[in-house]
Amino acid sequence: MADRPRIIGIDLGTTNTLVASVKNRIPKIVPTDRGNLILPSVVALSGKGELLVGGVAKDQMVTNPKNTLYGTKRLIGRKYQSRVVDDLKGYFKYDIVEAPDGDAAVTLGGRIYTLPEVSSFILKQLKTIAEQFLGGPIDEAVISVPAYYTDSQRQAVKEAGKLAGFNVKRIVNEPTAAALAYGFNRGLDQKILVYDLGGGTFDVSVLHLTGNVFEVLATGGDTFLGGVDFDNRVMDYVLEKFWEETKVDLSQSPIAMQRIKNAAEAAKIDLTLIPNVVIDLPYIEERKGKPLDLRIPLTRENLNALTMDLVDRTFEICDRVLAEKGINRSEIDEIILVGGQSRMPLVQQRIQEHFGKPPRKGVHPDECVALGAALLADSLGTIDSVTLLDAVSMPIGYALPNGRVRRVIEKNSIIPLVKSFRLPPPKDPGAPFIEMDIFQGDSDLMVDNEYLGTLRVPAESAGRKIDFRLNEECLLQVMVEEPGGPRRIELATRDTPELLKKELARVAEERAQKAEQSASSPSSHQEGSGLFSKVKSIFRRG
Template sequence: MERLPSDVIIGIDLGTTNSCAALAVGDGQVKLIPYKGGEYTIPSIFAIDDKGHELIGQEAKRQWQLNPRNTLYATKRLIGRAPKDDVVESVQRSVQYRVHAGDLNDVALDCHGRSFHVPEVSAKILGKIRDVASDHLGIPVKRAVVTVPAYFTDRQRQAVKEAGTLVDLEVVRIINEPTAAALAYGIGKRLDQRVLVYDLGGGTFDVSIIEIRDRVFEVKATGGDIFLGGLDFDNAVIGYVLDDFRRKHGIDLSSDPVAMQRIKDLAERTKIDLSARTEAPFSIPFITMTAQGQPLNMDLRFDRTLLEALTHHLVDRSIEIMAGVMVDAGVGAADIDEVMLVGGQTRMPIIQDRLTRYFGRPPSKGVHPDEAVAIGAALYGWSLRETSDLRIQLLDVIPMAIGIEQAGGTMHVVFPRNASIPNARTIAATNAVDGQRELVVRIFQGDHGLTAQNELLGEFTFSGVRPCRAGEVRLEIAFEVNVEGILSMSARDLDTGRQMRTTVRVTSS
């Protein structure tokens, strides 16, 4: 590889199950950064073994079956989440490690007698990717563009930035995964197209409709579900084989962590096999013992029809979300020039069949489903460098409304869903009671009319309000969402000129 400048910015696809990194080297050329054995993906797994050694990536995955309680995976689903969240409860049911409330109104994970906040685990994975990239490129890597699901909230985006800070990796920009994939598809082709990106990865699902005009990429609408991905297809298989074994032998394996890990591994492998074959065996010798000490095997056959029957509700859900995003963008099937498939789960034939039927033609094979996001992030990183020969204009949107709490707990929307970013709005405010000296604004994100059903992003306290009779103080609150979808606020007393500004910090209340 030619000599690289010291200010390189790599692109990182920080995935739920696997992560990937790439570097653009000018003129639209991108090189994926190889990991061990020529693989380009690093498993997003962190573990601590019996001797107390920290393991990341392939090393963590290798010992997963023997050490399931102390192997942390799929943690991206928990980043930036409040502990009371129903998603947290769902994750706990499907993983072998312990999930519990952290002390920052967040989620903590137990591993080998230690407790980790989710950004700490993401930081370890980011640190591993940075080290692999530094070793491969022969220069220290200090800056990256990191991708997130389009449907991530402000709070989740902040948590990813925090993860970078923990390992001294400057996250120069966060961009949405479908947008990054569109960059990988469109850069250098002088396109004038409207594309739909259907991104079904290991843990999350996103749909974005993006208009590409040469180097201008304008997102018209986005939507998704950060609890819909390949893991849920695996869990459907796991549930079926557990029920089958319980029926045949009267034994519930779900409380046996080693057996569950063996089943989980085979469920994923079988699902992948059934994309290329129509049937596959599901056999695990000596999965458990009878009460009399006789070994029992798990032995059944799976076919593609059965897999499709077990997961049709997941495919249906993705199509429903896609249809909703098309309504938001004001487009029909005939208005879409290309459908792009991103994420490993899109290799499942039934997904490609459903999309072919919906649009009347097969999806594009224009990008590699596992690599497009990292490639797009790398191209965007190249464009941010001062000496770059590549200028890209990204016009993205926020995935869910952002607003403030009104009396009675209703949501006053400041930025509606799919509002373009960057964006700024102001609203007028006043004192509610006589002599009030501070104004507390609670900010939420979500599309429900009641704030209790939405995600609390944080609280902003404007102190130093002049004590006056109720309704006499004239305040102006300004909200600004930057290109990364991260919110900052300021408030100004229109009569005194006093001003305060903050980036919304997640509350610990």
């Protein structure tokens, strides 16, 4: 019998990416960047015009912030004309622009790159390293994504894999992959909660494990809550303290900001193990020709106070996810921690208080997603393959003329699934086509959800059955019943719908008016006019 083609599992993270493979049923992480197990998810263009990926790209971030792309996982698969991208424009040092297809894109050295292209550079690097380490070509992969990713984001990750030369056999949710790493072939019968606090996203999933059947009971998350938000709180603190001591505003210096960003992350990590650190950055700036050094102590208590509300938000999401399915905290047998930020002592302490039991030890928070993806990859097509019953993380529906969304697929529905309804007549009588704008998100309002695309079918199709089908990867297919049989309809996404443009413009106007009112009110000058509030607006969403 011919050897099965080699297949790997990939955890494409906001801050770091990992790859794993299985040999003799044992999954192992493949060493990547300079012998490390992780590859920084950073892409850059050097001054000489060379494309850099991983550690070398991260190393020159301080001196080349404009041409260094990081955190692009928060942007991939999103429309440029969306509230999320609008909020992110001030978050990164690089330029976010609109691609010809209406998606968000970035510029590097004056050239526009799509977000799938950027991710493909990271995946190509992984492919090369894995092939060298494992010896031989690798053309197939299973790639993990946050459970809270929309259809567009999942499609974009799949496209990135294709651009990197992979046949992406499966997209799998990160918490589900972590559960696989924990429970595969262990013969368990448990309800587990996967608490996944990574570099840029937070996911929580509750699963029922029965042997090698993994059923997702409920899932939820926030794609704007992760380790980088904890780093930004430390940055705010450092900038404010330095301003108090020197009256120098470092937020205007890109190089100083990058040094502070790196130091903030390092200090946060150190405080996991020790109670006190000093953030020490010599010659951070100069004044009247003399160097200014930055030296600011930070304690674990300081860090806890700065980030308590972020940790609280994760538990609010946990409670909401449990409540949606009527699951009591006492029913959870094990809590699995995933993501580097879950190592924070405050997180572990709050889990003990919240659930009445400590988190499970023995599952590596950084590696378990890649290991689980590799186990799933290895089991595909085998007789004793694992059974995954995953769930939809966000509802899918279509926009109504009043700016609201009518849901077709509800949250936490088990996939794969099919939901059918009858096509309504065209919005305008006599129009040659029926157009329906498709959205995904938890809100009832179109403007707060992600636009997936527009369904366009001839007017004579009114009254015919239409199917919304979600496959096991939670990817949407739309089928319309026709006299000759069902026909697949591709969603058109080139232009942002006019109704959505109007809603976005209205929201932007409301924001501007609120900002004007708050600027003119006496209290705002006392509360929000300092450097701290300015840094918050630059570095944090909302």
